[in-house]
Amino acid sequence: MTLVTVSLEAIFAGLAFLLSCYATFVTVRFNHRQKALIESQEQLNAMLLRQGQQEASNAGRADLGATFVKLGSSKVRLKIWNKGKAPARNVRIEIADASDIFIPSEIAEKFPLETLEQHQSVELIASPHMGSKLKHAVRLMWEDDCSSDNDKTVYPTL
Structure with a gap:
């Protein structure tokens, strides 16, 4: 050991x-x-x-939208607005079957719109009737700081 x-x-x-x-x-x-x-x-x-x-x-992009707004019981307007951060220039609109509920002369007077600033809107008088469609295709075209050829189709409903 x-x-x-x-x-x-x-x-x-x-x-x-x-x-x-x-x-x-x-x-x-x-x-x-x-x-x-x-x-x-x-x-x-x-x-x-x-x-x-x-x-x-x-920051240089505009974003347009459109919807129908009801004022009271019988007045209806198509409201087109800019929710983007930049102004939209040369705003144009195409509405399928525009003569159905819109006054063509009002569209011709207001569009093309020179400038639509941020949070600014423009309204078109709408006159829906019993036979008019509930959904309308509205094509919005504009220019902004990012592009000169912006295009968006929205489908507002009555």
Whole structure:
């Protein structure tokens, strides 16, 4: 039987080795978390950059829409508005079967509209009757800072 004697230096060396292993484990775990944080920051920055670019491109874009508005029990108007961030220029309109419920001379007087600013609208008098269609195809065409050939078809219903 041999007697193993452990010196004080060997005990401290073993403790130092264990402490070093623990520190390495903690450092590796921290580096993984740091890497995940950096990746999520990069994704967030890329998303914010895309959002900023989209907002910048939308800043020069007009967005037109149309709907029927009822005023009282018998008055009806077709309201055309600009909900975009930029003014719409040279606004034109095409309505299938326009003579059915609209006055053609009023359309000819108001359109082409030179400028339709943001949140501005224009209204056309509508005179629906028992035999008129409930849904009308309205084609809106305009120019803005982003394009000179914008086109949108909406289907307002009575």
